[in-house]
Amino acid sequence: MELEKRYKKYSQLLQKHNQQHLFTFYNQLDKNSQNKLLKQIEDLNFKSLNEKIGRYVKNVFPVELPAKIEPAGVYPAFPRSAEQKKKYEKAKQLGANLISKGKVAAFIVAGGQGTRLGFDGPKGDFPISPVKNKTLFQLFAEMIKAAGIKYGFKPKWYIMTSPLNFEQTRKILKDNNFYGLNAKDIFIFQQGAEVNLSTDGKILLAQKDTPAASPDGHGGSLKALYKSGAIADMRKAGIEYISYFQVDNPLINIFDPLFIGLHAMDKAEMSSKALTKAQPFEKVGNFCLVDGKVTVIEYSDLPKKLTIKKNADGSLVFSLGNTAIHIISRNFVERLNVKGFALPYHRAIKKIPYVNLQKSRIIKPRKENGIKLETFVFDALPLAKKSIILETIRSQEFAPVKNKSGTDSPKVARRMMIARAADWLREAGVKIPRKSDGSAGCKIEMAPSFAICKEDIAKKKNKIPQIKSGDKIYMK
């Protein structure tokens, strides 16, 4: 249909749905931009948009909590009985076997906007390693490569980006020669997006020809994996388990035989690693049990009474925090998509740049002005027939890079990377110089080619130099 006709058709539609302001600048645009704007409007599903506006923007219902919330069961980080020890040993063997048969794929969700870190570009390109300043993407690629060598298989890496950072991410990987991985073993795809709304339910304009939009949350991965063909690609390659991790965690253990083995042995569909919360109100989701299903309840939603509730030994009843590390069975993602499923949306009030209709220019608001709608991957946990949780130790596996400074900042993550390397070396009998506060008195970076877990160090003992206070050491 020619432009003029489409314009007329969509003017009426926008009017009907109270979004006619999207055409405020239409007559100022050249033909290309008019076409671009019309295409984006054609792609909008007004029925579902109006439902979302009604449910998440105009009427904000308080979070409905289930009547009965119990703590979720967990496999402890270290086995507590002889029987459990046996199970862990078996699980480790099974996990290692599945990895070496190529049944497990790495899957990173890297579609977020990383606004808190405020880094210009995809977060995966953020330099993080303490000595060589390697980026997050490089570290993950090296971990994947090292696992391939260790277990003797050809690892595949699935990378979810968003429509906003897909091209940039692809370019970064290409410009860096895929960090030594085979380009054909990397499958990069895009998640969906959601338009951004003003607090009265109007779609914001990011440009005169572009509605404001943001990625649809990490929960979007479960649809995007299927829609993009990644799941079909996995099926073809014989991959059964998806090792899900976030772009911000340089301490991730992507191919963990114990976690994979327990998930497979227990025939779970979606499993999680949990950490013990540092304090009751730590800002991580709480693993709970609701109607017999593992469910994550956000820190802001768990009633205070439960948040502070203690066991007889003084430990927290709801002690398990979400790390966003999961094993997901490929079958589960297939089943959800074939049957159809919907995750709930979460609304976030954010500062969203927009074109001011009267001033006709882009405003970068200082205060929150709009609403982003996102789905969260952990909301799929109750949909799983079975879900297990394995406890992990924070210092070993969880150093999220979220904020510019303070908690969860690059500085903390680098310190934790050094501390973990020092820890692994100390356990192998290496003497580590210490500062008066007990932290390592040197900078150590252990490349994944040197070790991806502490057990790998035993084989490398002859490559470990003497470490003196103030040294900067890179081990590869």
Ligand code: UTP
């Ligand atoms: P965060 O919750 O940290 O969100 O994402 P974010 O967008 O990256 O950062 P802020 O909140 O703007 O500072 C956790 C993980 O989920 C991915 C992120 O890339 C990160 O690995 N994610 C998040 C997506 O892949 N898509 C999304 O839509 C949101």
